Amino acid sequence: MADTQVLSGKLLYEFNTISAMVEIYCKAHHKTNSKSGVCEQCQDFLAYANTRLDRCPYGQDKPTCNKCPVHCYKPHMKQMAKEIMIYSGPRMLLPHPIMAIKHLLAERKPAPGKPPAGQSNRHIRKASQA
Ligand code: SF4
Numbered sequence: 001m002a003d004t005q006v007l008s009g010k011l012l013y014e015f016n017t018i019s020a021m022v023e024i025y026c027k028a029h030h031k032t033n034s035k036s037g038v039c040e041q042c043q044d045f046l047a048y049a050n051t052r053l054d055r056c057p058y059g060q061d062k063p064t065c066n067k068c069p070v071h072c073y074k075p076h077m078k079q080m081a082k083e084i085m086i087y088s089g090p091r092m093l094l095p096h097p098i099m100a101i102k103h104l105l106a107e108r109k110p111a112p113g114k115p116p117a118g119q120s121n122r123h124i125r126k127a128s129q130a
């Protein structure tokens with residue numbers, strides 16, 4: 001599992017939502033179960049998503065990646081994210097109703113403008129360590 005210790009607030013919540021979606025997707029597509037956790041490919045995807053969240057230039061004000069004008073994901077990871085969202089989005093409501101509703105509401109927000117400078121979780125962490 002990816003290291004989630006550095007994320008907090010909205011970024012951590014979003015990571016937990018993505019993790020829940022990946023678990024649903026992995027179970028159906030890669031035949032894993034809740035005991036074995038997600039497969040290696042999905043673990044790599046989660047580690048990648050975790051880093052993107054940590055480095056997101058919008059920081060705690062990030063939009064959904066779907067609406068983002070920056071699109072920081074590599075093409076194959078973006079494709080995987082899309083497949084996971086399409087499959088797991090509608091299947092989240094029963095096991096994770098609050099996460100599902102928050103995700104749907106976030107998806108309805110309009111696309112943001114250019115990100116402000118120095119807003120990422122990583123920037124804020126470094127500043128607090130100085
Ligand atoms: S820059 Fe955009 S695509 Fe990348 S993590 Fe932030 S919101 Fe998502």
Ligand SMILES: [Zn+2]
Binds near residue numbers: 040
């Ligand atoms: Zn998997």
